[in-house]
Amino acid sequence: MKQPIIWVHGDCLSPANPALQAYPESPAIWVWDDALIEEWQLSLKRITFIYECLLELPVTIRRGDVTAEVIAFAKEHNADGVVTAESPSPRFDHICDKIEESLVIEVLPVEPFVKYDGYIDLKRFSRYWRVAERYVFD
Template sequence: MRAIVWLHEDGLRLDDCRELPALFVFDDALMRRLGYGLKRITFIYETLVELEVTIRRGDTASEVQRFAAEHGAETLRLRPTVCPERLAIIADLARHFAIDELPEPVFVTAPERLDLKRFSRYWRRVGAQAMLPTAKQG
């Protein structure tokens, strides 16, 4: 199945998917909601120029769909995100595409029921593991 990469600002790198067509969308409405200014736009834009990806401006979901259609792609590759606004867009796009989340290098593998009420509790569980190099993470 043909794939494209949808790059978003929670994961601005290509690494293992350099050979695929990749798109970034500057979405004015979303940037306003997230409170972005020109400094942030400049930082992101410089990163994209270096990555040599396609940059467009408009509604994210519509532009991703248009770009995918241009490349006859049915799969979207993307980096994980915890941004609620972006997760909503991904849920929307998942109605049209197979979503293939790219694996992140592991910082720590957290146990299923991790107590996040305080950093100290989190660190008691994962601190020793964090001192192992990625190659030795489970």
Template sequence: MKLVWLHGWSLSNTDPAMVAHPDAPAIFVFDKPFLEQTRMAFPRLQFMFEAALEALAERHHSRICLGIQAEEIIAFAKLHHCTTICYSLIPSPELRRTLDALEQAGLKLEVYPVEYLTSYTGQVKRFSAFWREVEHEVLRG
């Protein structure tokens, strides 16, 4: 069984992991330790909550919660007998701690790449140089 984990970069039912598993349980967690350490104005929280509500509205089994991100995902996975966590890969290093905890708990990770606008994979430093490399691809589509 698979579980879809929505994170702050993937709050939509069009998220690649959601699309790949339309019948899987899905969860979004507001990470309490992060919110305790980071100043966050209330409207930002409601904006994310509204997006999560709509993203999960059609799911038979879904949960939005506040807690330690990894612990909440592990608990929801156990509840639905899920052994694989599906999520969209974004480059944020802030997710690393959660991913490590999920793996340590014995859960498998199934990663869905997020689409970039360009296929460029070289080192980047200045936008002007990057733009010269990708201009044709971006404008042509």
């Protein structure tokens, strides 16, 4: 890809996001996923935390259907594809499949925070942390 856009999602909200690192001049987008917010019943506290993380990133913030917004953003920037960081979320795979119907997508690997290949509940940070903290301080 010569002129991609970057899709930043909730599983890699960091300036060290590999997509932001690989394409520092490319425009980036974050989309508040209304369906996910409703499905997971995200608290205002978590939404505020995410927003504060976004303020540290060079992203355009939108709201709605993630696939539609990412594709529209790419078209607005005459992009030839989308670059993003990998995610363990099955929802991520579905969104990538839908984007690929219109654009080339490149998914970059992320250095894992912890080495763990079992199930971790990603809906609540505290549930994630109960498993992860055992591996972080080894």
